[in-house]
Amino acid sequence: MAKRVGIEVSIALAEAVKLANVDVIPAYPITPQTHIVEHLSEVVANGELDAEFVLVESEHGAMSCCCGSSAAGARTFTSSSAQGLLLMSEILFIPGPMRFPIVMAVVNRALSAPISIWNDHQDIMSQRDIGWIQTFADTGQEAFDLMLHAFRVAEDRRVSLPMIVNIDGFTLSHVVEAVELLSQEEVDQYLPPFKPRYRLDPRKPITMGPVGIPEIYSEAKVAHNEALKASKKVILQGWKEFADLFGRQYNPIETYRSEDAEVLLVTMGSISETAMTAIDTMRDKGQKAGLVKIRLWRPFPGPEFRKAAGKAKILAVVDRCLAPGAICGPVGAELRSLFYKVPGAPKIFNFIAGLGGRDVTVGRFEEMVDKALVFAKKRPKELYEVIGVREK
Amino acid sequence: MPNTDAIIGWKTITFGCHVMEPGSSVKFRTGDWRSQRPVIDNEKCIKCGICWIYCPDMACIQTEDGFFEIDLEYCKGCGICAHECPKDAITIVPEEG
Numbered sequence: 445m446a447k448r449v450g451i452e453v454s455i456a457l458a459e460a461v462k463l464a465n466v467d468v469i470p471a472y473p474i475t476p477q478t479h480i481v482e483h484l485s486e487v488v489a490n491g492e493l494d495a496e497f498v499l500v501e502s503e504h505g506a507m508s509c510c511c512g513s514s515a516a517g518a519r520t521f522t523s524s525s526a527q528g529l530l531l532m533s534e535i536l537f538i539p540g541p542m543r544f545p546i547v548m549a550v551v552n553r554a555l556s557a558p559i560s561i562w563n564d565h566q567d568i569m570s571q572r573d574i575g576w577i578q579t580f581a582d583t584g585q586e587a588f589d590l591m592l593h594a595f596r597v598a599e600d601r602r603v604s605l606p607m608i609v610n611i612d613g614f615t616l617s618h619v620v621e622a623v624e625l626l627s628q629e630e631v632d633q634y635l636p637p638f639k640p641r642y643r644l645d646p647r648k649p650i651t652m653g654p655v656g657i658p659e660i661y662s663e664a665k666v667a668h669n670e671a672l673k674a675s676k677k678v679i680l681q682g683w684k685e686f687a688d689l690f691g692r693q694y695n696p697i698e699t700y701r702s703e704d705a706e707v708l709l710v711t712m713g714s715i716s717e718t719a720m721t722a723i724d725t726m727r728d729k730g731q732k733a734g735l736v737k738i739r740l741w742r743p744f745p746g747p748e749f750r751k752a753a754g755k756a757k758i759l760a761v762v763d764r765c766l767a768p769g770a771i772c773g774p775v776g777a778e779l780r781s782l783f784y785k786v787p788g789a790p791k792i793f794n795f796i797a798g799l800g801g802r803d804v805t806v807g808r809f810e811e812m813v814d815k816a817l818v819f820a821k822k823r824p825k826e827l828y829e830v831i832g833v834r835e836k
Numbered sequence: 837m838p839n840t841d842a843i844i845g846w847k848t849i850t851f852g853c854h855v856m857e858p859g860s861s862v863k864f865r866t867g868d869w870r871s872q873r874p875v876i877d878n879e880k881c882i883k884c885g886i887c888w889i890y891c892p893d894m895a896c897i898q899t900e901d902g903f904f905e906i907d908l909e910y911c912k913g914c915g916i917c918a919h920e921c922p923k924d925a926i927t928i929v930p931e932e933g
Binding site for chain 1 (some may be wrong): 846847849851852854856857860902
């Protein structure tokens, strides 16, 4: 039976990986991902988990090792953050088209320079187009549940794609929360053993990763992209079966008090929790504000988002990433594209908030909603605003 | 251009772009790339086999009499054999026509 415990979210996430009975964990420690891989190295050393923990020389080595072990048919997990994720970057683009279902927890952190160990989404947004399925967790329970969902979806033979679960560094990863940990029997009910479609096997040799000459490269890229888009069906199915078994339902786009809202905040990750409190405060004041949270970032659930946005006239889109020289932030740009020339589309205003661990408070969310209401009447000069930045 | 047996589209391309049979590089005629070719002078050749060792495409073939021939289906004309030959028995000449 599942048991509810007070636990650090990183440890809860690592426990989910242990319950998934992974075979290989190539990992290199980096703040704030450290507690996840430390805990996993302990459970492997203690004999609680029969897995190979590979002490690699770098994140580039970690992801290379992940590709190799996944190709050999092993259930593979790793985790990274920020500069570590960027050191993996060259390899991150490879398991998607090669259909290796590696599962990774990215503990989101700002990028240097200046050096920052604190939370925002610049690391994962810089790796947006690596071709992995990407989800975001808001709470410890979600981090635990989404981890199991990731193995289930990634390894499904209809999908066979790598998958990332994003959790915010420190503000989620290092927080102690009440989390319901599923038992081994319950996890085994949900997660079948990994049976890859193809594996490296000397008894039946095949070549993985041949050169893609110009006559075939486009077809290979489109095949991968179509597989990624088609994975949404299995992602939804994985969440439905999780709900049937354990009673917690996840959706690609989640809403909070959005039904009759005129203005909607759009968030990703743990700041959504604060945003919900802000919505309650604004509702108490009689403001028709609501919240839309993006849980599934890739493949982007366009129809689900349009449905969730409903008849709202204004979207205040929060980005945790400043895209230098761009028209606006990555989430803002995504939604502007989604609603381009759609009849009755809401006005979209983009706010960059919470960079490098800067708190995004209830007051800041209220400020964004107020500004969006003003901008809706008088179009601002810039297509985004960095919230709370000091000028003098 | 490689000799492909069929026109492959994104729906029919192999899973993960894997090559499902071993030894398939035989089908890839790298000789099509060649702009120059090696010519062996058997008067100078001492049958040492260094060209055979160094050839990246296994295009130096030893014949029954111990001398070497070039398999032009696969020779890319890279010139490594000529560079490595200790007796300067291999000359690289431009392909013509």
